[in-house]
Amino acid sequence: MSESSQSSLSLSNTHVVVLLVDDQAMIGEVVRRMCASHPDIEYHFCSDPMKAVEMATKLEPTVILQDLVMPGIDGLDLVLQYRQNEATKLVPLIVLSSKEEPATKAEAFARGANDYMVKLPDQLEILARLRYHSRGYRALLERNEAFRQLKNELDQAGDYVQSLLPPTISAPDLHIRGSFIPSAQLGGDFFGWRELSDGNLAVFLIDVCGHGVGPALLSVSVSNALHAGGFAESELLQPAKVMTRLNNAFPMTEHRGMYFTGWYAVLHRPTLRLTWAGAGHPPAIVTRLNGAYVELESLGTPIGIVPDFEYEQSTTTLEKGDRLYIYSDGIAEIPKPDGTVWSYSEFLSFVQTDALKVADPIARLLEYTRGLQGAEQYTDDVSIIELKLA
Numbered sequence: 557m558s559e560s561s562q563s564s565l566s567l568s569n570t571h572v573v574v575l576l577v578d579d580q581a582m583i584g585e586v587v588r589r590m591c592a593s594h595p596d597i598e599y600h601f602c603s604d605p606m607k608a609v610e611m612a613t614k615l616e617p618t619v620i621l622q623d624l625v626m627p628g629i630d631g632l633d634l635v636l637q638y639r640q641n642e643a644t645k646l647v648p649l650i651v652l653s654s655k656e657e658p659a660t661k662a663e664a665f666a667r668g669a670n671d672y673m674v675k676l677p678d679q680l681e682i683l684a685r686l687r688y689h690s691r692g693y694r695a696l697l698e699r700n701e702a703f704r705q706l707k708n709e710l711d712q713a714g715d716y717v718q719s720l721l722p723p724t725i726s727a728p729d730l731h732i733r734g735s736f737i738p739s740a741q742l743g744g745d746f747f748g749w750r751e752l753s754d755g756n757l758a759v760f761l762i763d764v765c766g767h768g769v770g771p772a773l774l775s776v777s778v779s780n781a782l783h784a785g786g787f788a789e790s791e792l793l794q795p796a797k798v799m800t801r802l803n804n805a806f807p808m809t810e811h812r813g814m815y816f817t818g819w820y821a822v823l824h825r826p827t828l829r830l831t832w833a834g835a836g837h838p839p840a841i842v843t844r845l846n847g848a849y850v851e852l853e854s855l856g857t858p859i860g861i862v863p864d865f866e867y868e869q870s871t872t873t874l875e876k877g878d879r880l881y882i883y884s885d886g887i888a889e890i891p892k893p894d895g896t897v898w899s900y901s902e903f904l905s906f907v908q909t910d911a912l913k914v915a916d917p918i919a920r921l922l923e924y925t926r927g928l929q930g931a932e933q934y935t936d937d938v939s940i941i942e943l944k945l946a
Contacts, residue, residue, distance in 0.1 A: 586676060587682070609641055612643070619689045620649045653673075717738075721748070736938070758792055760818065763886075765814055774811055799835050802835075808860035808861060815859060819837040821833075840880060840881060853870075876946065883939060888900050890925050890929050890934075921940070
């Protein structure tokens with residue numbers, strides 16, 4: 557049944573819409589009389605098995621009763637047709653047949669039947685089974701609709717989070733861009749950058765533990781704190797102070813046990829002086845035109861774990877032509893189909909010997925790791941920032 561058809565079912569959960577498919581009018585009449593005195597059961601009969609799927613599609617029954625031995629078609633093949641038809645693939649199907657062989661019953665179940673009765677059963681039994689399967693089917697439709705609505709809301713929330721990510725900056729002195737690939741509709745990664753006074757540029761990336769609504773909300777809250785006035789600009793110029801304040805503001809004991817890693821830096825564009833502080837995050841990578849490779853270590857603990865932790869900051873001077881890469885561990889620790897994990901040392905080796913030698917290292921890294929894991933979707937959120945100095 558299609559989503560539109562599912563949502564159109566406005567009758568109560570106790571209402572049974574039954575379709576009997578049987579070439580014998582006598583059987584049809586007997587079942588009709590069984591149902592006639594029960595107002596919760598709406599009975600329909602199809603004597604032509606060749607029209608059964610079409611009639612079921614139009615009728616939208618909550619349960620189908622069907623014989624196996626009918627002219628012009630194998631009843632087992634008809635069972636398969638229901639399951640291959642979008643409108644009837646989930647509708648409960650009860651085989652009502654004179655055949656009692658275990659092999660026939662097994663084949664009916666293999667092709668998609670939900671139940672099997674040898675005709676004709678007692679009225680009490682057949683009505684009980686009709687109600688049971690119909691009630692389960694309606695509950696299934698309600699669950700599917702709830703999941704559909706939840707998925708739609710999560711997709712909208714995911715789109716909203718994506719819309720909060722910063723646009724690419726292309727300036728004469730630098731180019732900065734980012735790539736975010738959540739492992740679910742909502743992820744716990746977030747990154748950003750913002751212009752500060754006197755030619756300073758702040759860049760950050762955070763990675764909240766876990767996936768889903770909770771981590772996504774926490775990551776957006778942290779981003780809002782960094783962007784929407786949670787800090788004075790004098791504080792934003794000092795990465796250690798930023799990390800210390802975040803640690804005090806987001807203790808895991810007050811956020812359902814969630815913590816996050818992070819890397820925050822300030823680049824003074826006139827002098828190319830870079831000051832940074834890390835919180836349990838993978839080291840950033842600086843590559844130079846001469847092929848040199850530098851890791852900028854993250855020395856602090858993850859945010860939210862150790863109360864009153866005092867973070868420290870480090871400083872280095874970049875050079876024209878340098879490229880700075882900040883990333884989450886979702887791209888550095890890849891589970892492989894054989895059960896092993898692509899280690900961090902293997903990640904660094906690939907970055908040095910392969911990814912950084914092509915025009916678009918981010919695209920190359922994504923291409924390689926997806927091939928490595930044998931899947932398009934990552935098991936953890938993936939975030940990468942690339943800052944290139946002209």
